[in-house]
Amino acid sequence: MTTLLMCELRDGVFHPAVPRVMTAANILGQDTHVLVAAEPSDPAVARLARLAGVTRVRCVSAAHYRDHGAENLAMLIAQMAVDYRHIVFPATPFGKALAPRLAAMLDVAPVSDVCEILGPDQFIRPMYAGDVLVTLRNRQPVCVMTxxxxxxxxxxxxxAPAQIDEAPSGPDMGVSRLLARRLAVGGRPALSVARCVVAGGRGLGSKDNFERLIFPLADRLGAAIGATRAAVDAGFAPHDWQIGQTGQIVAPELYVAVGLSGAAQHLAGMRSAGLIVAIDRDVDAPIVKMADYSLVGDLNVLVPDLLAQLA
Incomplete structure (x- = not known):
């Protein structure tokens, strides 16, 4: 049997999660087809066809797929599902919108948030805010997974480039349509796949302090910026910077936590980080106990001192 991977493509660029999910698909040990809403002649399609493990790129070019609406794409994939043993999505907002809808249409239970693949039907995923890792076995005829x-x-x-062809398009369900899209512009790495992340919490005290301390440190390290839910709720940072159980999941090589205590929901989103550095005034904070290195004291002194050392 074969694996189908759904590619998220925006403005001619595929999402940085796609090559990572392709690695996961390769572990399943089957031929892998990639489905993408684009013309076969699109340069991004040619780049997809060169990813290690891709055996076929299937394009759908009908206009009603270009906004990546879950209703139309789920119906299309459901019609193709008979040819596939696994249907794989990235655990991004795009994938999380599609996978449950498709699973319901196929009358199977989705396997969500897979962090390790032990075999074609055996996976590891986190539960209880990441405190528990469970091993599960899929016994369904098709496995829909994020x-x-x-x-x-x-x-x-x-x-060498894999085969590229046009897949038959399905009908426009007419359930929803895209009215507008606002692009968050920034010169920093994408948070979900960044090698270095600097995250700030409510302990920074204000949006001004967040920007005054976090921004320069992130710029100096070439890092993405993250935030706790408390910091987002307080208006210090936008929602798409939120890390945790209800935000983004990150696993950078370096994670610098500034002014955050380390609530269980936040730790669930970053516990796979390589090296953790905590900067906080509370020596008993969970993040301080979890960190590889901790700087305990006044943030307004420690962060500028650290910046001076990094100069």
């Missing part, structure tokens, strides 16, 4: 991109290294674009 994969944590941060848990896998990106597949390299080294192989």
């Amino acid at each position: 994969v944590r991109p941060s848990a896998f290294k990106p597949a390299e674009a080294l192989q």
Whole structure:
């Protein structure tokens, strides 16, 4: 049997999670087809075809797929599902919107948030805010799954181009349409796949302090910026910077936590980080106890001192 991976493509660029999820698909040990809403002649399609493990790129070019609406794409994939043993999505907002809808249409239970693949039908996923890792076995005729991109290294674009063809389009369900899209512009790495993350919490005290301390440190380290839910709720940072059980899941090589205590919901989103550095005034904070290195004291002194050392 074969694996189908759904690719998220925006403005001619595929999401950085796609090569990582491709690595997960390769572990399943089957041929892997990639489905993408684009013309076969699109340069991004040619780049997809070179990713290690891709055996076929299937394109759908009908206009009603271009906004990546879950209703139309789920119906399309459901019609194709008979040819596939696994249907894989990234555990991004895009994938999380599609996978449950498709699973319901196929009358199967989705396997969500997979962080390790032990075999074609055996997976590990977190539960209870990441405090427990469970091993589960899929016994369903088709496995609809979402994969944590941060848990896998990106597949390299080294192989000769795979076959590229046009897949039959389905009907426009007419259930919803895209009215507008607002692009969050920034010069920093994408949070979900960044190698270095600097995260701030409510302990920073204000939006001004968040920007005064977190921004320069992130710029100095070439890092993405994250925030706790408390910091987001307080208006210090936008929602798409939120890390945790109800935000983004990250696994950077370096995670710098500034002014955050380390609530269980936040730790669930970053516990797979490589090296953790905590900067906080509370020596008993969970993040301080979890960290590899801790700087305990006044943030307004420690962060500028750290910046001076990094100069």
